[in-house]
Amino acid sequence: MTTTKPVAVLGGGSFGTALANLLAGNRQRVLLWMRDEQQAAYMREHGKNPRYLKDVPLLKGIEPVTDLAASLVACDMVFVALPSTALRAVLEPYADILSSKLLISTTKGIEADTFKLMSQILEDIAPQARIGVLSGPNLAREIAEHALTASVIASEDADLCAQVQLVLHGDTFRVYASADRFGVELGGALKNVYAIIAGMAVAMGMGENTRSMLITRALAEMTRFAVKLGANPMTFLGLAGVGDLVVTCSSVKSRNYQIGYALGEGLSLEQAVERLGEVAEGVHTIKVLKQKAEELGVYMPLVTGLYAVLFDGYTMKQVVGGLMLGEPKTEVDFISTEGFGV
Ligand SMILES: NC(=O)c1ccc[n+]([C@@H]2O[C@H](COP(=O)([O-])OP(=O)(O)OC[C@H]3O[C@@H](n4cnc5c(N)ncnc54)[C@H](O)[C@@H]3O)[C@@H](O)[C@H]2O)c1
Ligand SMILES: O=P(O)(O)OC[C@H](O)CO
Numbered sequence: 001m002t003t004t005k006p007v008a009v010l011g012g013g014s015f016g017t018a019l020a021n022l023l024a025g026n027r028q029r030v031l032l033w034m035r036d037e038q039q040a041a042y043m044r045e046h047g048k049n050p051r052y053l054k055d056v057p058l059l060k061g062i063e064p065v066t067d068l069a070a071s072l073v074a075c076d077m078v079f080v081a082l083p084s085t086a087l088r089a090v091l092e093p094y095a096d097i098l099s100s101k102l103l104i105s106t107t108k109g110i111e112a113d114t115f116k117l118m119s120q121i122l123e124d125i126a127p128q129a130r131i132g133v134l135s136g137p138n139l140a141r142e143i144a145e146h147a148l149t150a151s152v153i154a155s156e157d158a159d160l161c162a163q164v165q166l167v168l169h170g171d172t173f174r175v176y177a178s179a180d181r182f183g184v185e186l187g188g189a190l191k192n193v194y195a196i197i198a199g200m201a202v203a204m205g206m207g208e209n210t211r212s213m214l215i216t217r218a219l220a221e222m223t224r225f226a227v228k229l230g231a232n233p234m235t236f237l238g239l240a241g242v243g244d245l246v247v248t249c250s251s252v253k254s255r256n257y258q259i260g261y262a263l264g265e266g267l268s269l270e271q272a273v274e275r276l277g278e279v280a281e282g283v284h285t286i287k288v289l290k291q292k293a294e295e296l297g298v299y300m301p302l303v304t305g306l307y308a309v310l311f312d313g314y315t316m317k318q319v320v321g322g323l324m325l326g327e328p329k330t331e332v333d334f335i336s337t338e339g340f341g342v
Contacts, residue, residue, distance in 0.1 A: 011081035084109025154184035183235030192282030198249035203264025
């Protein structure tokens with residue numbers, strides 16, 4: 001299916017590039033917006049991104065551009081693939097133009113001062129816009145290399161979901177719809193924190209039992225937190241919950257995992273971030289999440305442990321000791337514990 005107007009993708013990084021190719025592969029015209037004119041000029045001339053997914057040819061139909069206002073005016077559907085730290089500042093000046101658009105966030109982060117998810121920021125900026133979230137186990141590199149992939153478009157607006165399915169569905173990319181925007185988006189933001197822990201654990205030589213324990217307890221922890229905020233726990237059993245958690249905690253292609261791996265090798269957080277040179281949202285999320293969990297009184301030992309290692313000078317060994325020797329507990333939160341006394 002092709003729409004008559006081009007589709008806008010905002011962000012010239014890995015995900016913006018992969019998404020633009022996916023859309024162009026479905027014969028959509030794409031305006032791929034980035035802030036750097038030199039980068040856009042290089043992409044127009046060489047048909048490749050000089051910095052991200054460098055070896056992936058850009059498909060015909062993608063126009064790298066730097067005029068944000070003109071790009072937004074030209075399109076009805078806008079995918080946002082900007083870092084969470086930049087999204088509000090970049091888009092706020094264009095509130096009027098954004099009001100009539102379909103805005104789909106792909107950014108998996110949480111705003112520091114407000115604890116808002118990215119689609120909530122889009123709502124703040126353009127309350128009249130139609131808003132959705134695309135999330136799932138979606139490593140940019142694998143999408144660009146046509147690995148079979150599934151994702152979730154989540155919105156209260158069923159027509160928006162259908163339109164996004166139409167432009168993205170293809171031989172290698174399948175899109176499921178969900179009405180639980182909050183749960184889908186929260187899952188994508190929370191899993192980054194656990195991927196840092198997983199990377200760290202791998203660098204320190206963890207076994208397969210340990211990986212399984214970590215991912216499963218991470219799922220329990222993030223679901224407990226999400227339920228406290230009013231989310232539907234069932235969403236966490238889907239692609240945007242456990243699906244994304246598994247891929248991000250298992251893949252060396254995940255940047256959050258790479259940050260954790262570097263920490264496990266003994267680098268400081270600053271060194272790890274510098275070595276990566278790309279966005280790893282979990283580095284920001286851990287701070288606000290720890291604070292929010294305390295505020296809400298939600299038990300999140302993995303989050304507390306990672307925070308202690310990153311910012312309070314604890315060693316991984318001390319934290320792991322505390323976790324393993326903690327008081328005995330029952331397992332799945334949502335099963336009755338009557339008679340267990342815990
Ligand atoms: N890469 C993936 O596999 C993937 C998959 C799904 C979702 N995401 C999400 O997409 C978002 C973007 O990640 P990415 O992988 O593209 O990051 P990236 O590090 O590959 O690229 C980030 C891009 O944002 C640009 N940028 C930074 N600050 C900017 C600003 N103020 N104005 C305009 N552009 C700015 C950078 O120049 C760069 O082009 C993140 O929230 C990430 O969680 C990424
Ligand atoms: O590379 P990461 O760690 O930002 O993860 C990318 C995607 O979110 C995986 O679904």
